[in-house]
Amino acid sequence: MKPSDLSTLPPGVPEALEDEGVEELYPPQAEAVEAGVADGESVVASVPTASGKTLIAELAMLSAVQRGGKALYIVPLRALASEKKAEFERWEEFGVDVGVSTGNYESDGEWLASRDVIVATSEKVDSLVRNGAAWVDDLTCVVSDEVHLVDDSHRGPTLEVTLAKLRRVNPGLQVVALSATVGNADEVADWLDADLVQSDWRPIDLKTGVHYGNAVNFDDGSQREVPVGTGEKQTESLVADALDERIDGQGGSSLVFVNSRRNAEGAAKRMAEVTSRRLDAGEKNDLRELAAEIRDVSDADTSEDLARCVEKGAAFHHAGLASEHRSLVEDAFRDRLVKCICATPTLAAGVNTPARRVIVRDWKRYDGEFGGMKPLDTLEVHQMMGRAGRPGLDPYGEAILLAKDRDTMDELFERYLWAEPEAVRSKLAAEPALRTHVLATVASGFATSREGLLDFLDRTLYASQTDDDARLAEVTDRVLEYLEVNGFLDREGGSLTATGIGHTVSRLYLDPMSAAEIIDGLEAAEADAESLRQSPADRQSGGRDAEGVDAGVTAGETGFVTGNELAASSGADGGGDGRGGEDAGDGSGRAGGAGGTERTVTPLGLYHLVSRTPDMYQLYLKSGDRETYEEEFYEREGEFLGHAPSEFEDVAFEEWLSALKTARLLEDWASELDEDRIAERYGVGPGDIHGKVDTAEWLLGAAERLSAELDLDSTIAVREARKRVEYGVGEELLDLAGVRGLGRKRARRLHEAGIETRADLREADKPVVLGALRGRRRTAERVLENVGRKDPSMDGVRKDAGASAAATAAVEGDDEGGQATFGDFS
Numbered sequence: 001m002k003p004s005d006l007s008t009l010p011p012g013v014p015e016a017l018e019d020e021g022v023e024e025l026y027p028p029q030a031e032a033v034e035a036g037v038a039d040g041e042s043v044v045a046s047v048p049t050a051s052g053k054t055l056i057a058e059l060a061m062l063s064a065v066q067r068g069g070k071a072l073y074i075v076p077l078r079a080l081a082s083e084k085k086a087e088f089e090r091w092e093e094f095g096v097d098v099g100v101s102t103g104n105y106e107s108d109g110e111w112l113a114s115r116d117v118i119v120a121t122s123e124k125v126d127s128l129v130r131n132g133a134a135w136v137d138d139l140t141c142v143v144s145d146e147v148h149l150v151d152d153s154h155r156g157p158t159l160e161v162t163l164a165k166l167r168r169v170n171p172g173l174q175v176v177a178l179s180a181t182v183g184n185a186d187e188v189a190d191w192l193d194a195d196l197v198q199s200d201w202r203p204i205d206l207k208t209g210v211h212y213g214n215a216v217n218f219d220d221g222s223q224r225e226v227p228v229g230t231g232e233k234q235t236e237s238l239v240a241d242a243l244d245e246r247i248d249g250q251g252g253s254s255l256v257f258v259n260s261r262r263n264a265e266g267a268a269k270r271m272a273e274v275t276s277r278r279l280d281a282g283e284k285n286d287l288r289e290l291a292a293e294i295r296d297v298s299d300a301d302t303s304e305d306l307a308r309c310v311e312k313g314a315a316f317h318h319a320g321l322a323s324e325h326r327s328l329v330e331d332a333f334r335d336r337l338v339k340c341i342c343a344t345p346t347l348a349a350g351v352n353t354p355a356r357r358v359i360v361r362d363w364k365r366y367d368g369e370f371g372g373m374k375p376l377d378t379l380e381v382h383q384m385m386g387r388a389g390r391p392g393l394d395p396y397g398e399a400i401l402l403a404k405d406r407d408t409m410d411e412l413f414e415r416y417l418w419a420e421p422e423a424v425r426s427k428l429a430a431e432p433a434l435r436t437h438v439l440a441t442v443a444s445g446f447a448t449s450r451e452g453l454l455d456f457l458d459r460t461l462y463a464s465q466t467d468d469d470a471r472l473a474e475v476t477d478r479v480l481e482y483l484e485v486n487g488f489l490d491r492e493g494g495s496l497t498a499t500g501i502g503h504t505v506s507r508l509y510l511d512p513m514s515a516a517e518i519i520d521g522l523e524a525a526e527a528d529a530e531s532l533r534q535s536p537a538d539r540q541s542g543g544r545d546a547e548g549v550d551a552g553v554t555a556g557e558t559g560f561v562t563g564n565e566l567a568a569s570s571g572a573d574g575g576g577d578g579r580g581g582e583d584a585g586d587g588s589g590r591a592g593g594a595g596g597t598e599r600t601v602t603p604l605g606l607y608h609l610v611s612r613t614p615d616m617y618q619l620y621l622k623s624g625d626r627e628t629y630e631e632e633f634y635e636r637e638g639e640f641l642g643h644a645p646s647e648f649e650d651v652a653f654e655e656w657l658s659a660l661k662t663a664r665l666l667e668d669w670a671s672e673l674d675e676d677r678i679a680e681r682y683g684v685g686p687g688d689i690h691g692k693v694d695t696a697e698w699l700l701g702a703a704e705r706l707s708a709e710l711d712l713d714s715t716i717a718v719r720e721a722r723k724r725v726e727y728g729v730g731e732e733l734l735d736l737a738g739v740r741g742l743g744r745k746r747a748r749r750l751h752e753a754g755i756e757t758r759a760d761l762r763e764a765d766k767p768v769v770l771g772a773l774r775g776r777r778r779t780a781e782r783v784l785e786n787v788g789r790k791d792p793s794m795d796g797v798r799k800d801a802g803a804s805a806a807a808t809a810a811v812e813g814d815d816e817g818g819q820a821t822f823g824d825f826s
Contacts (some may be wrong), residue, residue, distance in 0.1 A: 001030040008038040008063035010094045017055075023391070026052040027692060028199040029059070035195040037176060038063040040140070042194035044147070044177040046185035048202050049386030050354060053178040054087070056197075057143040058177045061088075065096055065116045068595040069140030076146050076155060076163070078102045079323065083117045083352060084145075087686045101128070104163035106227075106411060109133050122159040127509045129165050130440050139170055147177040147188060148379065148459055151424035157433035163192070175684065180383055183422035191464045204389045205396045210412045211238060211401040219417045234402050235267065235361050236274050239340050242357040243278045247395065251278060252356030252441055254308040256342040259362035259683070261318040265302075267342035267361070268309045268316035275313030275339040283337060287311050291507045297324045298686040300679040310338060317343040320685025345380060347387075354390040358399040363412065376579060379421035379714045426462035429472050432614065434479045435512045439488055441507035450496065452478065486516045504709055508702040514613035516783045517705045519710065521641030525601050526712050601714045603721040605639035607666040610699035612642075617695075621654060626798035629657040632664070665689070666696050670724040670735075672744055697726045736761065746773060753800075761787045771800035 002024055003014040028047045032282040037043045038059045045056050061071035065732035073088070077083045085100040092098060098116035102124050109128050111134040112118050118126070122144075129136055144163060150156040158590065167173050175192045179185060181200065193347060209218035211234050214227040228237045235256055242252035256271065258264050279287070291307040306325060309315055315329045315338050330353055332338040347353060367374040381401075389397020401416065403409035429435060438453065447453035454473060457463060462472065480496070483489040488502035499508065505515040586634075610616060621629070630647070633656070638646070665682050669689065680690055700722035707715040720731065721816035726745040735757045737747040753772040755764045761784070773780045777794040783793035 001025045001033060006033065006038055006059065008065075009059070010062055010066045010091075010096065012094050013062055016090075016094070022055070025055075025147070026203060027201045028052060028197055029056055031199065032056045033059065035197055040067070040174045041065065042175045042192055042193045043197055044179065044185060044192060045197045046179045046188075047197070047199045048181060048206070049383070050204075050389060050391055051199065051202050057145070057148040057176055057178060058088070058091075059654045060141055060174065061117050061143060062091065064141035064174065067140070070115075070135065070138045071117045071141040071143065072125065072139050072166075072661065073117065073143045074122050074125055074145060074159070075119065076122065076149050076159075078121060079326065080145070081119050081121055088117055088119065091117075093543060101420040103490065107131065109135075113138075122155060122162050123509070125166075126158050126440070127507075129162065130168075130442075130444055130506050136166070137169060138479040139166065139173060143178065144174045145178050147179075148179045148182045148424045149186075150691040151379075152427060153427045153430070153433075156426070157428045157430075157437060160428055160461050161437045161441070164456070165441075165444070168446060168456065168459065169499060172251050176290045179680075180379065181423070182379060182421050182424050187465060188424065190463070191461045202389070203391045206385070206389055207396060208385060208417050210401045210403050210409045210417070212406065212409045213482075215374045216398075216400055217409065219413065232269070235359055236270060237356065238359050238400060239271055240278075242272050242398075243275065243339060250393075251339070252338065252394065253336060253338075253664055254340045254359060255347070255353065255384075255387055256340065256359045256361055257345060258342060259344070259346075259365040261316075261320050261344060263362065264316040264318050264342045264344055265305060266433065266714065268314050268340075269305075270314035271340045271342060272309045272314040273772060275755075278339070279313050283313065284311075286337055287313060287332075290328065290337065294328055297322050297328075298675055300676045300686045300689075302679060302685040312439050313337075315341050316497060317341050317347050318687075319344070319346055319691075320687045322686040322690060325686070343382060345376075345571055351444045354387055354393075354397075356388065356390065356394045356397060358385055358388040358397070360384050360399070360401045363401060363416070375415065377422055378416055378419045379424075381416045382421050383417075412491075419564075426460065426465055428457075428460055429466075429475055431475055431479055431482075432511070432513075434475055435482065436506075436510070438476060438479045439483055439498065439502060440506045441514050442489060442496050443503050448496055451494070453480075453496065463513045465652075483512060483789060484514065488512055488515070501706070501709060504705060507667065508705060510699075510702050511614045514610075514615045514699065515702070515706065517613050517642065518609060518699070519706055520643070521605075522601075522703065522707050522712050522714050522718075523639050523710070524643075525605075525714055528714060554801045555785045581596050597623065601640060601717040603670060603724060604636060604663055604667050604699060605641045605662035606703065606718055607670075607696060607725070608639075608659055609641045610696055611662040611666070612656065612704060614701060616659075616662065616692075617696065618655070618658040619684070619692075621661060622683065624653070625661060626657060629660045629664075633657065633660060635793075662692060665692060669693055669728050670721075670730070672729055672748060679784045685760065693725055693728070697722060707810050732756070739783060741779070741782050742786075746779075746783070749773065758787050765800070766794060767800040770794055770797050771802065775799045 003009070003017040003022055019824055028045060029052045032043050032045055035041060035043050037056055040063070043056070043060075045053055047053060058071060061146070063075065064071045073084060075084060081100050085196050088098045096117060097115045098117045098118040098119070099112050101109050101112060102121050110133070112133070142163070144159065144526050147159070150160050163175065167175065175194060177188060177192055177194065179188065181198070182188070182797055185198055186797060187194055200817055207218050207220065209216045214225060216224040216226055218224070226237050226241045239254045239256070242254050245252055254265055258267055272785065285312055291311040294307040294310055297303055301319060303325065306315060306321065310329070310332070313335070316368040317326060329338060329341060333341055333353055341347070341353065363381060364373040364375050366372070385399035388399040388411050401412045403412055441447050441453060441456055441709060447456045454476065457472060457476065466472070480489065480491065484501070487499055488505055490497045490499055505512055611618060625776060637768055645656055647653050661682070665678060668678050668681070675686060675689060679685060700718060702717060704722055707718050720734070723734050724731065727734065727747075729737045729747060733744070733747045733751055736742065736750060739758060739761070749772040750761065750769070753768050755761050755768065755772065761769070770782065773783070780794050781792045
């Protein structure tokens with residue numbers, strides 16, 4: 001079947017596909033067309049990586065647009081959203097407008113109404129539905145990429161509920177689900193009322209095997225000799241072997257999968273010695289330029305380590321890297337400039353990085369619940385192996401696991417090479433997942449009663465996979481009780497309605513337990529402040545009890561209780577994730593603010609408040625950390641908001657200290673401590689820092705909204721703390737740092753040169769501005785233009801040497817490379 005055989009596509013698209021080299025559809029693509037994917041029929045395509053799943057989606061979406069409809073492409077990762085948008089933009093010359101939306105969970109994305117094809121993460125689509133995006137009603141085609149991730153305990157429930165909502169809003173909606181080969185693709189197809197296209201076909205052969213001794217033993221019975229020299233490791237020999245096999249003048253690239261960030265970085269350093277010996281002069285020059293770009297992204301040690309590897313033709317890839325680091329590495333690998341990437345399994349999750357050879361070095365990973373090293377799932381290893389083989393570049397792909405002995409080799413064949421991938425199972429029937437989705441389902445109007453809610457949930461994959469209706473109803477009832485007691489839902493008779501604050505929590509895309517924690521902390525601070533405004537006699541008779549609640553005021557009167565109070569009064573488990581469900585008081589007077597100390601709302605207190613919510617991934621306490629942060633806890637106990645556990649409650653107190661460690665990282669960031677110092681101090685990478693900062697900014701923004709809605713006095717303090725995290729600056733720089741294109745270090749340089757506000761910047765002498773910005777004319781012009789300067793040109797301006805010296809001293813003044821105006825961590 002040829003593209004020109006399809007009459008459903010916009011004019012010119014079939015010819016464009018043929019110009020791209022798609023002279024004939026792959027067998028799975030042709031099968032999908034026969035199943036009606038270009039005619040508006042729902043299809044589940046379960047086919048291997050690199051077998052043309054994206055074109056199946058494009059045929060569906062372009063045909064839908066040609067019929068006058070609108071298409072949505074749902075991806076699991078933001079990085080994949082950007083990649084797919086860039087890929088789909090080639091259709092704009094045929095009148096197809098493409099948009100992407102991944103952030104700002106409060107937005108209704110009204111501007112997307114004018115787009116024909118929209119790319120978004122499942123979380124973003126869920127938030128758009130919650131915020132009433134009117135254009136959602138106009139969707140005629142929805143594509144769910146990597147739909148097997150409904151099995152993921154974190155992202156899966158959101159994808160599952162989102163698809164159920166979209167199908168409810170649009171009864172005739174075409175759903176195209178793309179998946180790797182899974183053990184129960186037929187169940188997924190039944191759930192979506194879709195035809196199943198299932199195939200093992202690949203455009204190029206994939207050979208899978210195990211390296212043992214001095215050879216790779218493939219599953220077809222063949223062998224490839226790859227000797228391991230004295231002092232060498234298996235991985236180094238396999239990477240060198242792939243590079244030395246020249247096909248059309250090109251050596252083969254390799255992806256090496258390991259089980260931790262540290263192992264990824266260590267392996268990349270070793271592989272760099274292998275790749276560096278196989279670079280030509282042109283490649284060495286290009287890699288030096290790429291390494292300079294990587295160093296410019298961040299001043300953390302991780303950035304320098306990555307640059308050194310890249311200069312030699314290798315790289316590491318993990319979540320601790322900044323997103324720009326990852327993009328630079330991925331692009332260079334696709335361009336065959338970087339020869340080897342050593343990565344954690346996150347790289348297997350859909351980003352287009354094919355290699356001639358994939359080496360799965362580590363097939364076990366530490367699992368805390370398991371209590372040790374646990375073998376990876378077959379599906380996950382198959383995802384890694386599927387990255388082998390680049391259509392149009394390699395005649396074949398090889399995926400190789402490593403064994404030290406014959407017994408391990410036999411186990412790897414049985415467990416991975418000859419095994420079918422596991423079935424995907426819904427993770428919806430867990431309270432942490434249901435909390436947010438039950439509230440959103442009611443707040444969005446998808447259900448107005450318990451029966452209606454259960455009827456909606458009956459449309460999910462979970463309901464289609466289980467006969468145990470009582471289990472889902474039981475968990476749902478516990479969640480409804482939690483939401484009612486915390487004031488997010490009203491239940492009168494048989495009806496369910498979201499309260500005003502419940503609607504806000506849903507639109508903010510918060511876990512209701514996070515909202516309850518934030519509200520409790522802010523209200524506790526408000527009650528303390530009110531107590532201080534009362535006379536001594538009033539405080540004695542009407543102060544706060546040991547739980548931190550106004551005396552004489554019941555939970556029903558306030559409308560809000562925390563998870564621990566719900567657990568004590570109703571037997572609920574506080575959400576099932578161990579957060580917020582611990583006893584608040586221990587008889588020591590510490591509950592409601594450590595040690596009974598009166599609270600003041602400070603940035604650290606707010607950072608700690610949002611850091612202990614379920615929506616923030618806390619930093620782990622490492623060996624020796626407990627003593628450090630326990631001391632910090634007692635020194636600054638008056639700043640903590642909400643119920644502090646006793647130090648004798650090991651689990652709860654440890655979580656409190658983990659939140660304190662996370663809050664201290666945020667405080668250091670907002671005190672302008674250099675990124676490399678923060679990375680070293682907390683044992684994290686640039687990506688971790690920015691991830692924590694982004695999450696804190698979102699949660700503090702939510703806290704600001706909640707504080708304003710509840711008419712609390714803390715709103716201004718929350719707003720300032722949010723802005724300091726957003727810009728990473730001290731209070732005195734907030735006005736300057738908000739200028740687009742300026743950033744924390746440039747704002748500090750300007751401030752030290754005497755330019756303290758935006759108004760100052762609009763009127764400042766240009767030589768002083770240029771000196772403070774280190775003589776970078778284009779940067780200076782852009783900053784002045786963004787601040788509203790009438791004449792931003794720097795033509796003929798010479799920098800003020802004194803301003804330049806002051807700026808340099810301000811940012812680089814101390815011996816350790818940190819900010820000179822701020823002290824070190826005590």
